[in-house]
Amino acid sequence: MPFLEIQHVTKQYAGHLALDEVSLDIERHSVYGLLGPNGAGKTTLIRIINRITAPDSGIVLLNGKPIEQSHMHQIGYLPEERGLYKKMKVGEQALYLAQLKGLSKAEATIRLKHWFEKLEIGAWWNKKVEELSKGMQQKVQFITTVLHEPELLIFDEPFSGFDPVNADLMKREMLALRDKGATIIFSTHNMESVEQLCDDIALINQSKVVLQGNMNRIRAEHRSHIYRIRVEGEAQFAEGELPFNILSQTTSDNKSDLRIQSTGLTANDCLSAIMQQHSIVAFEEELPSMNDIFIKIVSR
Amino acid sequence: MSKIGIIIKREYTTRVVKKSFLIMTFLSPLIFAAMIVIPLWLSSIKDNSNKNIAVVDMTNEYGKALQSNATYTFSTTQAPKGDIGKSNLKSDFYAIVVINGDLTKDNKAVTVYSEKQVELELKSEISGQLSKFVEDKKLDAYKVPGIKKMMQDARTHIEVTTKKLDENGNEALTSSEMAALIGALSTFLIYMFIFMYGAQVMRGVVEEKTNRIVEVIISSVKPFELMMGKIIGIALVGLTQFLLWVLLTLIISNVAGVAMFGTNLSNIQNAAQLSGTDMSHSQQVALGLFQGLQGINFIEIFCYFIFYFLGGYLLYASLFAAIGSAVDNDTDTQQFMLPITVPILFAFYAAIYSIQNPDGPLAFWCSIIPFTSPIVMMVRLPFDVPLWQKALSVSLLIITFIGTTWLAGKIYRTGILMYGKKPTWKEMWKWLKY
Numbered sequence: 001m002p003f004l005e006i007q008h009v010t011k012q013y014a015g016h017l018a019l020d021e022v023s024l025d026i027e028r029h030s031v032y033g034l035l036g037p038n039g040a041g042k043t044t045l046i047r048i049i050n051r052i053t054a055p056d057s058g059i060v061l062l063n064g065k066p067i068e069q070s071h072m073h074q075i076g077y078l079p080e081e082r083g084l085y086k087k088m089k090v091g092e093q094a095l096y097l098a099q100l101k102g103l104s105k106a107e108a109t110i111r112l113k114h115w116f117e118k119l120e121i122g123a124w125w126n127k128k129v130e131e132l133s134k135g136m137q138q139k140v141q142f143i144t145t146v147l148h149e150p151e152l153l154i155f156d157e158p159f160s161g162f163d164p165v166n167a168d169l170m171k172r173e174m175l176a177l178r179d180k181g182a183t184i185i186f187s188t189h190n191m192e193s194v195e196q197l198c199d200d201i202a203l204i205n206q207s208k209v210v211l212q213g214n215m216n217r218i219r220a221e222h223r224s225h226i227y228r229i230r231v232e233g234e235a236q237f238a239e240g241e242l243p244f245n246i247l248s249q250t251t252s253d254n255k256s257d258l259r260i261q262s263t264g265l266t267a268n269d270c271l272s273a274i275m276q277q278h279s280i281v282a283f284e285e286e287l288p289s290m291n292d293i294f295i296k297i298v299s300r
Numbered sequence: 301m302s303k304i305g306i307i308i309k310r311e312y313t314t315r316v317v318k319k320s321f322l323i324m325t326f327l328s329p330l331i332f333a334a335m336i337v338i339p340l341w342l343s344s345i346k347d348n349s350n351k352n353i354a355v356v357d358m359t360n361e362y363g364k365a366l367q368s369n370a371t372y373t374f375s376t377t378q379a380p381k382g383d384i385g386k387s388n389l390k391s392d393f394y395a396i397v398v399i400n401g402d403l404t405k406d407n408k409a410v411t412v413y414s415e416k417q418v419e420l421e422l423k424s425e426i427s428g429q430l431s432k433f434v435e436d437k438k439l440d441a442y443k444v445p446g447i448k449k450m451m452q453d454a455r456t457h458i459e460v461t462t463k464k465l466d467e468n469g470n471e472a473l474t475s476s477e478m479a480a481l482i483g484a485l486s487t488f489l490i491y492m493f494i495f496m497y498g499a500q501v502m503r504g505v506v507e508e509k510t511n512r513i514v515e516v517i518i519s520s521v522k523p524f525e526l527m528m529g530k531i532i533g534i535a536l537v538g539l540t541q542f543l544l545w546v547l548l549t550l551i552i553s554n555v556a557g558v559a560m561f562g563t564n565l566s567n568i569q570n571a572a573q574l575s576g577t578d579m580s581h582s583q584q585v586a587l588g589l590f591q592g593l594q595g596i597n598f599i600e601i602f603c604y605f606i607f608y609f610l611g612g613y614l615l616y617a618s619l620f621a622a623i624g625s626a627v628d629n630d631t632d633t634q635q636f637m638l639p640i641t642v643p644i645l646f647a648f649y650a651a652i653y654s655i656q657n658p659d660g661p662l663a664f665w666c667s668i669i670p671f672t673s674p675i676v677m678m679v680r681l682p683f684d685v686p687l688w689q690k691a692l693s694v695s696l697l698i699i700t701f702i703g704t705t706w707l708a709g710k711i712y713r714t715g716i717l718m719y720g721k722k723p724t725w726k727e728m729w730k731w732l733k734y
Contacts, residue, residue: 014730050519052717069522077519081719083512088314099306100520144516 001064003028003183004049004152009058011044018044019055020207026185026200031178033194033215034187035290036204037298042187043080045204046156049185050077062152073102076150080157080187082141084129091116091125094144101148108147115143119169135166142170146177153177155186159193171197191291201290205298219287222296225262226286227270230255231278244270255281303521304529311504311533316540325541329548353422354393356384358400365433366397372425384413397426403434404441479682480655486605486678487651489542494612494644494674497538498620502633504530505624505716514716523713527625528705531617535610542609601681607694612674615701616640618708625715626723647672651679658683668693670700707732 002025011019019041026032034042047053049060051067060067062074085093091112098108116122119139124132132140138161146153155174159167174197178184188194194201194215202212211218226247235249235256247259256278262270267285274280288296315321355376357363366374374397380387389396395418401409410430412418439447462476505527508514517526623636650672654663658680666676667685673693677685714731715723 047717052515052518052523072520075519077516079512079515079519081512081515083516085314085507085511085513096306096310097516097520100303100517102520141516 002026003063004185005061005064006045006049007059007061009045009048009055009060011041011048011053011055017207019048022058022204022207022209024202024209024212026183028183029178029181030199031174031184031186031197033198033201034185034204035189035191035194035201035294036187038189040204041207042204043156046077046079046154046185046187049154050075073148074151076101076145076148076153078141078145078153078155078158080160084137084140086130087128089126089128090121090132090140093129094140094147097144098147103148111147112143115147119143134161135163138162138166139169142173146173146182149182151182153182153184153186155184157188158186159188159190167193191289191294194290203294203297210297211293215290218293219290222288222293223285224288227260227262227267228282228284228286229258229260229274229280230282231258231274231280233278235278237277243273259286304525304532307521307526307529308533308536311530312536315500315534315537321537321541325544326548329545329552332549333552351394351422352392354389354396356380356389356396356398358398359402362399362403362430362433366426366429369425372422390415395422403430404438407434476683480679482601482682483658483679484652484655486601486681487648487675490605490609490612490678491644491648491651491675493538493542493609494616495641497534497613498616498640500534500537501531501617502620502624503630504534505621505712506627506630506633509625509627509716509719510629518716523716524709527618527621527709527712531614531621531705534617535613538609538613539606604681604690605678608674608677608697611670611694611697611701615670615674615697615704616644618701618705622708622711622715622728625712626718626728628719628722632722643671644675647675651676654679664689668696670697673697 004024004026006022006024006026009019009022010017022041022045024032034045036042044053048055049067051069051072062071088096094112095105095108098112099105103111113122116125119142121136121139124136129137129140142158145155153174158170158174162170171193174184174186186197198215200213201215201218203210227244233254233256234251235258237246243265244260244262247261249259250257260270267283271280271283350370351372353366353372353374355363355366355374356379357376358379363374363376368374377389380389384390384396384398390413395412395414398411398413399409400411403409410426412423412426436448439451444450508517508526514526521529619640623633623640626636627633647666650662650666654660654666654676657663663676663680666672667680668689670693674697677690677693710732711728715728721727
């Protein structure tokens with residue numbers, strides 16, 4: 001049974017269909033990427049999971065039960081539109097948000113101290129938020145999202161506005177949380193991070209799910225039979241006898257790098273054709289990037 | 301602690317430790333007290349310099365009527381030759397009084413010349429002394445023996461005492477002035493609190509929206525809980541401020557009373573009652589006001605004050621919250637404020653006019669209609685309002701604030717998540733139906 005099931009969710013705003021019969025299954029302990037162009041309905045879907053917005057029809061099941069207000073303690077949500085009270089002290093504010101998630105003050109204090117040390121912002125406990133740099137505020141927001149150790153974490157555009165150092169830190173922490181047992185949903189436009197993090201993805205376009213499943217399988221399904229090959233010496237092939245087209249070729253250091261696209265034959269056929277004339281140093285299939293798949297599907 | 305409790309606690313504590321709150325709370329009673337005490341004190345300081353006044357009496361009859369006192373020394377002088385303005389009297393004296401006609405026949409025959417604007421005290425001094433003198437002179441002319449004593453006897457000032465009867469037929473002294481004063485004061489306080497704290501609710505909501513923290517919070521609590529937490533938290537701030545004001549005013553006025561009169565206010569009242577007849581008119585007015593306090597049911601008025609304070613605040617605060625949720629920043633609030641400020645302002649003016657006629661139709665209707673009743677009813681209460689009217693006003697107010705809170709909650713829920721769109725009334729109407 002999937003951890004989170006979204007079944008036939010439809011949401012209509014005045015004169016605009018935000019979600020149309022969206023169904024998704026999200027497995028436990030996975031990182032699930034929610035992709036789609038701006039305005040596709042990702043944030044609406046996330047808000048429905050968080051019970052901020054109610055769907056017109058369809059249901060959301062958590063652990064097989066319809067999601068309700070009491071489940072909110074098991075969810076950590078970092079919205080795309082996120083901020084903090086500027087005039088409040090960092091520690092007080094983090095405590096406040098933690099208490100709203102149902103933690104006792106004592107428990108929240110212990111956990112917060114731990115996280116503040118871990119992310120090296122311990123000295124900022126008594127500073128006002130407005131004195132913090134944006135990066136530090138982002139760390140505080142991240143901590144308050146995960147502090148109550150939710151089973152389900154939802155990040156909406158988590159890396160927007162993050163500097164590369166913090167973005168990398170976030171990615172590591174997200175994977176660490178998954179390894180400890182959390183299930184993570186995140187929406188992003190950053191395809192590189194999708195490739196680094198996601199187990200499964202769903203692509204939403206114009207209010208509909210147009211693609212979903214295991215990311216590696218999706219990439220494999222969309223492969224265009226392009227291989228990268230490195231051979232000894234300068235590669236030269238006689239015309240007309242090859243089972244592939246050469247897309248590009250560069251030579252340096254007495255080695256040649258080729259990008260080839262097979263013409264309907266398997267990788268083995270290509271390899272054996274090359275082996276007859278050159279000694280192979282490296283061979284790999286070039287899977288399409290998520291970026292390519294995204295653009296290909298969305299612009300279709 | 302429940303979540304709404306946590307929100308109330310934050311809203312309350314972050315506000316009561318603010319400098320602006322502390323300054324406002326602790327300085328206002330001092331400023332109020334200063335506004336009363338300082339003019340009193342200043343007026344009690346006499347100008348001790350003696351002023352020389354020349355009296356030029358063409359009739360040789362009235363000049364002697366002007367008696368010198370601590371402030372003014374009158375000296376009869378010869379009329380200068382030529383223009384008074386060019387004579388040396390101008391430089392030698394503070395002012396010149398010229399009497400150039402028989403005052404029994406022409407009461408305008410006195411003129412005071414001075415280089416400066418003649419002060420009121422001098423004018424009334426001269427007028428008083430001459431009037432008394434002329435009055436006596438006229439009475440003498442009648443040649444009736446003992447006429448002066450008869451005149452003194454005949455002079456009368458009627459004091460009207462108002463007493464209120466309760467159901468048991470017991471009477472209590474009342475004072476219409478005191479009732480009006482209490483009504484006006486509580487009305488003004490409620491009016492001020494609704495505006496001040498309603499606007500705080502609105503700013504708080506706008507702040508959460510512009511800070512982008514609101515979505516983080518409503519992933520933990522329902523939007524309605526957040527809104528109510530804020531409204532209740534700020535109401536408690538208002539109550540705290542009010543109670544501190546009452547307390548501080550009592551302390552300060554007693555301290556000031558002791559400092560100025562050597563005794564506190566209740567002793568002054570007792571002293572005044574004991575000393576009985578030898579009181580000036582102003583003392584009698586003051587005593588009347590103090591005695592009027594006995595006729596007013598303070599506990600009842602206090603309870604209604606708290607109720608109307610909360611009811612009026614809840615009614616308007618939820619509307620303020622709805623507006624705050626619909627806009628993106630403080631400046632955009634202006635256009636939506638109007639429909640809220642108009643009834644509050646109207647209520648305030650209606651209250652002012654109702655002081656004159658607390659049982660008139662304007663006062664009656666405005667104290668029943670929920671949007672104006674919190675402000676207008678307070679004016680009427682010290683004048684005793686029939687129970688059915690109070691009950692009707694209270695229940696309508698309760699129903700209405702539940703209604704506005706519910707409506708505001710719906711607008712709020714949608715509004716706080718809307719960014720970048722400038723809402724219209726039509727748009728907000730649609731949000732009600734989401």
